[in-house]
Structure formats: structure tokens, C-alpha cells
Amino acid sequence: MNKxxxxxxxxxxxLIKTQAQNLVFIGEKSFPCSxxxxxxxxxxxxxxxxxxxxxxxxxxxxxxxxxxxxxRTVRISGKLIIYLKNGNVITCMDKGIKDNVxxxxxxxxxxxxxxxxxxxxxxxxTIRYEVKCEECFSNPIYEGNYSASNTxxxxxxxxxxxxxxxxx
Numbered sequence: 630m631n632k633x634x635x636x637x638x639x640x641x642x643x644l645i646k647t648q649a650q651n652l653v654f655i656g657e658k659s660f661p662c663s664x665x666x667x668x669x670x671x672x673x674x675x676x677x678x679x680x681x682x683x684x685x686x687x688x689x690x691x692x693x694x695x696x697x698x699x700x701r702t703v704r705i706s707g708k709l710i711i712y713l714k715n716g717n718v719i720t721c722m723d724k725g726i727k728d729n730v731x732x733x734x735x736x737x738x739x740x741x742x743x744x745x746x747x748x749x750x751x752x753x754x755t756i757r758y759e760v761k762c763e764e765c766f767s768n769p770i771y772e773g774n775y776s777a778s779n780t781x782x783x784x785x786x787x788x789x790x791x792x793x794x795x796x797x
Contacts, residue, residue, distance in 0.1 A: 642722035660685035663702035663794040680777035696735040705736040715751035753787040
């Protein structure tokens with residue numbers, strides 16, 4: 630009887646641990662991550678899709694990973710600006726952690742401890758990002774600044790998400 634109870638408890642423990650290990654892949658790297666959330670695109674262009682975001686960690690840094698369905702020649706590059714509902718603004722700089730696979734452009738940005746603290750205190754309102762063609766001189770159909778918002782229809786409380794995922 631004790632063996633059955635111990636086996637059952639261990640099975641439940643391992644099931645919980647394996648389900649909690651999400652990964653995001655960028656190039657030859659993988660990072661443990663939160664679930665993926667969708668922010669509604671504010672662009673009128675049919676070529677610009679909604680923005681997916683997830684939070685991730687590497688060995689020493691915290692990341693926000695953004696992705697969107699685009700064509701293979703373009704990337705999400707440059708600054709990522711996060712507008713919070715309390716009026717604070719977080720500006721993340723491109724560190725070259727990006728990829729485009731199956732026409733999905735993915736870029737990771739580091740979050741400092743101060744920026745993470747701001748995210749824990751207030752919810753995300755809008756994220757502004759830049760799309761660039763890195764394999765050509767210009768691609769005016771896609772290149773430009775775009776934004777996606779945490780709308781009422783799909784409102785996600787990112788302050789709770791960051792508090793849970795980045796527990797110390």
C-alpha cells in the first residue's frame with residue numbers, strides 16, 4: 630500500500646514538473662518560458678498580424694520574447710517600447726537575439742530588474758515594435774513601426790503573469 634501511495638505521489642510530482650517546462654526556441658538557443666499571450670495588432674495592414682509575447686529566462690537574465698507572422702525576409706528589430714497602464718514606459722534595446730522560421734519573426738529583449746519591477750506593478754497597455762528587412766535594402770510593404778494592445782476583449786493581467794513567472 631505504501632508503494633502505491635509513494636508511486637502515485639511521485640507520478641503527480643513529475644507530471645506537474647514536466648507540464649510547467651515550456652520552452653521558446655530562437656536560433657540554436659532555447660529558454661524556459663511562460664505561456665504565450667496574444668496582443669491585438671493596431672495596424673490596418675493585412676500583412677501585419679497580432680503580436681505574441683512570452684516571458685523567458687536564460688541563466689542570468691530575464692527576457693520578453695515577441696513574435697509575429699511576417700514574411701521570411703523581415704525581422705522584429707530595433708527598439709521595443711512597452712507602454713504600461715500607469716503611464717510608465719519601458720524601452721528595450723535589440724541585442725540581436727532574433728530569428729525567422731516558417732515566416733514567424735521572433736525577437737528576445739532583456740529586461741532589467743527595474744523594468745521587471747515596473748511590469749510587476751502595472752499591466753501592459755500597448756507594445757510598440759519595429760519591423761525591418763535585414764536581408765534587403767528596403768521592404769516598404771512591411772518595414773515600419775507597429776503596435777499591439779492588450780484590449781478589453783483579451784485583457785491579460787501581465788503584472789500577475791510576471792509576478793508568478795519571475796518568482797525568486
